[in-house]
Amino acid sequence: MNFTNKITALLGVDYPIIQAGMVWCSGWRLASAVSNAGGLGVVGSGSMHPDTLKQHIFRCRSATDKPFAINVPLMNPDIQAHMRMIMDLGVKIVITSAGNPGDWTSVLKKNNVKVIHVVSNVKYAEKSEAAGVDAVVAEGVEAGGHNGREETTTLCLVPLVKKAVSVPVIAAGGIASGRAMRAVMVLGADGVQIGSRFAASLESSAHSAFKKKIIAAADGDTMLALKKVIPVRLLKNEFYDNIHAMEENGASAEELTQVLGTGRTKRGIFEGDILAGELEIGQVSALIDRIEPAKDILLNIWNEYLDSYNI
Amino acid sequence: MNFTNKITALLGVDYPIIQAGMVWCSGWRLASAVSNAGGLGVVGSGSMHPDTLKQHIFRCRSATDKPFAINVPLMNPDIQAHMRMIMDLGVKIVITSAGNPGDWTSVLKKNNVKVIHVVSNVKYAEKSEAAGVDAVVAEGVEAGGHNGREETTTLCLVPLVKKAVSVPVIAAGGIASGRAMRAVMVLGADGVQIGSRFAASLESSAHSAFKKKIIAAADGDTMLALKKVIPVRLLKNEFYDNIHAMEENGASAEELTQVLGTGRTKRGIFEGDILAGELEIGQVSALIDRIEPAKDILLNIWNEYLDSYNI
DSSP, X not given: OOXXXXXXXXXXXXXXXXXXXXXXXXXXXXXXXXXXXXXXXXXXXXXXXXXXXXXXXXXXXXXXXXXXXXXXXXXXXXXXXXHHHHHHTTXXXXXXXXXXXXXXXXXXXXXXXXXXXXXXXXXXXXXXXXXXXXXXXXXXXXXXXXXXXTOXXXXXXXXXXXXXXXXXXXXXXXXXXXXXXXXXXXXXXXXEEEOHHHHTSTTOOSOHHHHHHHHHOOTTSEEEEOTTSOOEEEEOSHHXXXXXXXXXXXXXXXXXXHHHOSSHHIIIIISOOTTTSOOBOOGGGGGOXXXXXXXXXXHHHHHHHHHTTTO | OOOOOHHHHHHTOSSSEEEOOOTTTOSHHHHHHHHHTTSBEEEEGGGOXXXXXXXXXXXXXXXXXXXXXXXXXXXXTTHHHHHHHHHHTTOOEEEEESSOTTTTHHHHHHTTOEEEEEESSHHHHHHHHHHXXXXXXXXXXXXXXXXXXXXXXXHHHHHHHHHHOSSOEEEESSOOSHHHHHHHHHTXXXXXXXXXXXHTSTTOOSOHHHHHHHHHOOTTSEEEEOTTTOOEEEEOSHHHHHHHHHHHTTOOHHHHHHHHXXXXXXXXXXXXXXXXXXXXXXXXXGGOOOOOOHHHHHHHHHHHXXXXXXX
């Protein structure tokens, strides 16, 4: 491969395609498969205890000698232990999300870790740049999982963030094809982060019942919920319907949090309880129609991206 | 101009760019300016009584000999009078929205009117095709004004609709630049419909206070509101804040409708009451930074579109 741009140079990968860190989906198996195929594989630490994360880092290293990253939600209660481990073990790239980029960026950078922060608005893009990140992910409201309060779509957010910062911009949300990748690159992105399609990959650690629900999803099957707690995009199911009915009736953040309980995403995504679990996935699931090896997904997207040049 | 594609051929225009019909913004002045510049100008009948519409059709014809269209929201109480007038006066192109495409398409087609229907989901795209429309507008949730319940973004909706129907697809929502036009054309669109940027044009009949508020808008300044009534994207102001507070507390559709009253959009958009009026505009307003002649907008977008080939 001769392709090179700011993102491939920054990350040392063949293609400017990053697999999103996703709770209960992206362990060492998925991350190493993506990295081996030439993209950036990402271990999602959000659903891991520090010891589990340690095992995933070791296993990912045994499975690939290519670069990979760890995604760290900054509000994680285990954040101190996670960051300590990441630096002690010499992890080279960290993608932070859901929090203040000022908290950890300079510490990580001093330890020779490259830092990318996920943002959903211009203000946090500027904050990230000021904190010294190497790149930002601009994630639109169509993305699965946690989401910004502004509800800005990828089509609007990418040019806004590109205009606001000079660090490279990675687009996320609504991207599951090479054409969508071309579209966001035209808007100014230097690379893409792809979640949902990799959640449905063979190597994803999600339960097969969840993967089947992803590929069966149609338009309108995901909605943004829990805006009074933390906005999150979910596949509609019994759990969503309950939450939605409460929200329609004006339930408070406290009441919603109580019903949520704990372990809901594990129950849905990892254990396959597709009725009562919390199923985080992107709107683009409506365009995903098969479960495939991560390598095939990556190369299919890349080749379609190349083919869409000149459309 | 030598450019030609399905949309330019269907509409007889130079560029596959349609100016959206918008209440209190798009009378004969804006429509004729866009048509004279080579796009498709559209008179928005949603805010017009039948006699007013008649005057706008006559004036538009005096101001341009190029094709123009009338946008007709199908739920308009004056729908019978509007459609009768459109056919009697020999209007050539109608864009219908907010209703069932089966209601009027065949009647219009029998009267040699070309029909385009605006959809926000796959189901209505298929229904439109079955009803015999000449094209569909696939409008994402970032668009201003009335919106679909699925909240599907343009980036996800355009490929979904393209896959579902064989009639030409016009993308709408989040498009205010040539790069965004290129992005949606890559996704499969055959043309674009642009609202917000024309709402802020010199020829828009909107009040200058509203136009100034559009160009001052930043990301997060519009939100989808009134989902229990008809979802509509609004600029945040006192009116929005009141509605939003009611919604947070579980207000019913009836309670919301009562507070809405009548004439709210006229008050905001046409009379310039930017605090208490209902300000319908798209999320892409965050990317619009000047009030310009419609012709300049059209040519700027078209030239940027041409320049973005090969990105």
